[in-house]
Amino acid sequence: MLYGEDGPLALYCLYGLHYRGFAEVDDDWEWEPSLLAVRRRLETALLARLREEAGGAVGDVGDVGDVGDALREVIACAGGRSLPRRLATTGTLDQFREYAMHRSLLQLIEADPHTWAIPRLTGAPKAALVEIQADEYGYGVERDMHQNLFAVTLRALELDARPGSYLDRLPGHAFATVNVPSLFGLHRRLRGALVGHLALFEMTSVEPMGAYAAALRRLGLAAGARHFFEVHVVADAHHRTVAVRDLAETLVAQDPVLAADVVFGALATTAVEGHCAEAILTAWDEGLSSLSGQPPAPR
Ligand SMILES: [Fe+2]
Ligand SMILES: [Fe+2]
Numbered sequence: 001m002l003y004g005e006d007g008p009l010a011l012y013c014l015y016g017l018h019y020r021g022f023a024e025v026d027d028d029w030e031w032e033p034s035l036l037a038v039r040r041r042l043e044t045a046l047l048a049r050l051r052e053e054a055g056g057a058v059g060d061v062g063d064v065g066d067v068g069d070a071l072r073e074v075i076a077c078a079g080g081r082s083l084p085r086r087l088a089t090t091g092t093l094d095q096f097r098e099y100a101m102h103r104s105l106l107q108l109i110e111a112d113p114h115t116w117a118i119p120r121l122t123g124a125p126k127a128a129l130v131e132i133q134a135d136e137y138g139y140g141v142e143r144d145m146h147q148n149l150f151a152v153t154l155r156a157l158e159l160d161a162r163p164g165s166y167l168d169r170l171p172g173h174a175f176a177t178v179n180v181p182s183l184f185g186l187h188r189r190l191r192g193a194l195v196g197h198l199a200l201f202e203m204t205s206v207e208p209m210g211a212y213a214a215a216l217r218r219l220g221l222a223a224g225a226r227h228f229f230e231v232h233v234v235a236d237a238h239h240r241t242v243a244v245r246d247l248a249e250t251l252v253a254q255d256p257v258l259a260a261d262v263v264f265g266a267l268a269t270t271a272v273e274g275h276c277a278e279a280i281l282t283a284w285d286e287g288l289s290s291l292s293g294q295p296p297a298p299r
Pocket of ligand 1: 110232
C-alpha cells in the first residue's frame with residue numbers, strides 16, 4: 001500500500017485535533033509536544049513520498065516558468081482512469097455510496113484546510129482566496145455551505161453525515177487525500193503547495209461534478225442529493241479562473257520562489273487523488289467493495 005494504513009489514519013487523527021477535536025479527548029492534546037513529535041515524523045515521511053512522486057511525474061519542478069501554464073501542464077499530463085465517468089455510466093448505487101464515504105473525509109470539512117492560508121497571504125492573492133472561500137462557505141448562509149451540501153447528499157444516500165463516521169471502513173489512501181491539504185495548510189512554509197492544491201481542485205472540478213450529478217440522476221436520486229455537485233458545476237467554472245489568475249499567479253508574482261511549491265502542491269494532489277481513484281476502481285473491477293469490513297448499512 002503506497003501510503004500505508006496506520007500512518008495515514010494516525011496523521012488524520014492528529015490533524016483532527018486542530019479542526020474539531022474528538023469527543024472525550026481533552027482539547028489540550030492539540031499542542032502536546034509528544035504528539036507534535038509523532039506528527040512531525042509522519043509528516044516528514046509523507047512529504048518525502050509526495051516529493052518523490054511529484055518529481056517522477058514531471059521531472060524538475062524547480063523552474064516552472066508561467067505558473068498558470070505549469071498548472072495546466074500538470075492536468076494535461078495527469079492520466080489515470082476516471083472515477084466520475086465510471087459512476088456516470090455503469091456505477092451502482094452501492095458504489096456511489098462507497099465513493100461518498102471516501103469523499104466524506106474531505107468534503108465534510110471542505111474549504112477548512114485552505115482557510116489556514118488566509119492570514120498567511122497578503123494583498124491580491126489573499127483577496128482572491130477570500131473570494132473563493134466566501135463562496136465555499138455559502139456567503140455566510142449555513143444552509144449553503146458546501147460542506148453542509150455534501151452532508152445533504154450523504155443523508156440522501158442513507159449514510160451518516162457526522163464527520164468521522166466511517167473511519168474504520170476507509171483505507172489509507174483515502175486518509176491521504178485529506179491529510180495532504182491539512183499538511184499544506186498547517187505549515188506556513190507550504191502555503192504555495194496549499195495554493196497548488198486548491199488550484200488543482202478548482203481547475204479539475206467542473207466535468208467530474210457534472211458526471212457525479214449525472215450518476216445520481218441515472219440512479220434515480222432526488223434533486224437534493226445532486227445539489228452539492230450541481231452547485232460546483234457553476235461555482236467552479238468561476239473559481240478555476242480566480243484560483244489560477246487571481247490567486248496562484250499573483251502569489252508567484254509577489255514571491256517567485258513559491259512557484260515550484262504551487263506546482264508541487266498540484267502534482268501531489270494529482271498523485272494522492274489518482275491513487276485513491278485507482279484503488280476504488282480496481283476493487284470494483286474485481287467485483288469487490290472498496291471499503292473494509294461489512295457493506296455500508298442504511299442509517
Ligand atoms: Fe466547494
Ligand atoms: Fe470551488
